[in-house]
Amino acid sequence: MKTQISDQVGTGLNPKMKWASILFIAVLLILTLYSNTILTMNLPKVVAEEGKSEPLVQQYSGSGDLQPISKVELSNKSGWTIKDVMVKIGDHVEKGQILVTYESKEASRRILDEEASLSRQKLMMEGMQEHYIEAVQSGDDLKIRAAKRELEIAQLDKSVQERKIKELKDDFASLSQIAAPFEGVISKLSAVKGLASGSDGGDVTISNSSLGYQLVLQMPSAISAKLELGSKQDIAVKINGQRKTYESVISGIENSDEQKKKVSLTVQNAQLQGGEQANVELTVSSATGEGMLLPSKAIHGEGTNKYMFVIDEQKSPLGNTYHARKVFVEVGEATEDAVIVRKGAYPGQMIITDSSESLTDGGRVRRN
Structure with missing residues (x-):
């Protein structure tokens, strides 16, 4: 009789203890996951992308009036x-x-x-x-x-x-x-019959058509560095409401400031008179295989002390974590939007291009 009662009591206590243990472990896991979630939500939110093994392509469009060289x-x-x-x-x-x-x-x-x-x-x-x-x-x-x-x-x-x-x-x-002192085109005429000469500056301005006309543009140094004196470049000129394309020659490249250079293009054609509106469109690219193409906003620092952040993933039973790692780089050609990274960037890297907060080397981050 006693043995039967003891078995019943033992059998009744074991399930309760088991459920209590399971409940305790579940609560512990939930709290752990919840705390990790809360922690993750407070981490800097980042956007990352892979670099591209492509050249940096730059486009330029400039316009101005054709002016006689002489x-x-x-x-x-x-x-x-x-x-x-x-x-x-x-x-x-x-x-x-x-x-x-x-x-x-x-x-x-x-x-x-x-x-x-x-x-x-x-x-x-x-x-x-x-x-x-x-x-x-x-x-x-x-x-x-x-x-x-x-x-x-x-x-x-x-x-x-x-x-x-x-x-x-x-x-x-x-x-x-x-x-006329030479063959040319009348580009300005101020002479008026019955008035004294020089009433409104020179009476006649004549342009030397044999020497051609110039278009002078302020180009970014990154663009002008790709140009060569004497090289040919198409130039679109508006004549009587219609645009015509002529061949011009790059006749001058002069320093303007640190970011720009003054580029002169010379064009010769009997149809031109001077004063026409002209437009030039250029597309230049960096050398193939020079480095990885990245958004400019991914690069930080000044001078030669340039760096970027990449994402390192660390795996664990409770979930993977992501960390920002600082990588020093050497950059090449750049525009406002993109930059060539010569050293430090490789295929497969997830490079941080944007962050909700300032990043630290080794700090955890939250991927978008």
């Missing part, structure tokens, strides 16, 4: 009145072609006055010649010498007056018109 501003240096304008803006002109004519009543009147003085001198010389003839006929040496001196002096005065008139006429001829 141009000359012409006007009447004496400020004469404009008589006629023989050209208009955009005209192609030949060397020596008359562009503008001028007039000056004062200059014309001065020439007439000097010519009248010359005529008066000639008449006076005729009288002197008659006196000289009379002196010779009289046989008086004194009168002969005196008449001869007067005649020679008058001849000298006449020569001076003739040279003076010639110089006035030469000046008048040169000032009465301006001609």
Whole structure:
């Protein structure tokens, strides 16, 4: 009888203890997992991606107005009145072609006055010649010498007056018109008939079409470093509302500042006049196999002290954990959005590109 009761009691206690043990372990696991979850939720949240074994491709688009390489501003240096304008803006002109004519009543009147003085001198010389003839006929040496001196002096005065008139006429001829000094295009015209020369700056500006036109652009150094002097580059030019493509030559690369350089492109074509809007689009890339391509925001530090963070995964029975590991790198070409990492980045790495908080080397993180 006692044995039966003892078996019943033993049998009744064992299940309770078992369930209590199971419950205790379950609660412990739940608390452990919950605490890990709470801890994980407080970790920095990161975004990671693999680098790419691709070159860095950069694109550039720039525009501006075509300007003549050589141009000359012409006007009447004496400020004469404009008589006629023989050209208009955009005209192609030949060397020596008359562009503008001028007039000056004062200059014309001065020439007439000097010519009248010359005529008066000639008449006076005729009288002197008659006196000289009379002196010779009289046989008086004194009168002969005196008449001869007067005649020679008058001849000298006449020569001076003739040279003076010639110089006035030469000046008048040169000032009465301006001609094209070379074959070119009229790029600016300020001359107005009836107004004085130089009323609004130069009367005519002519561009030397034989030397071509330039487009000057400020390019990022990373782009301009890929260009070579003398190399050819297509340039799109807007003419009469239509875009046409011409071949240009890179004629100059000059330092502008640390990040930019001034690049000059020269184009020659008879259809161009100067002042047209031109556009250049460039695509350059780094050398293949130079390194890993990463987003610029993945790289930290200044100067040569550059580094990035990669994710290390640590496995455990209670769940895997992720840690940020600092890796020092050597960078190459870069843009605002991407950078080539020459050393320190390898295929398969999960590189942290963004983080909700500052990271520390070896610190735990939470992957997005």
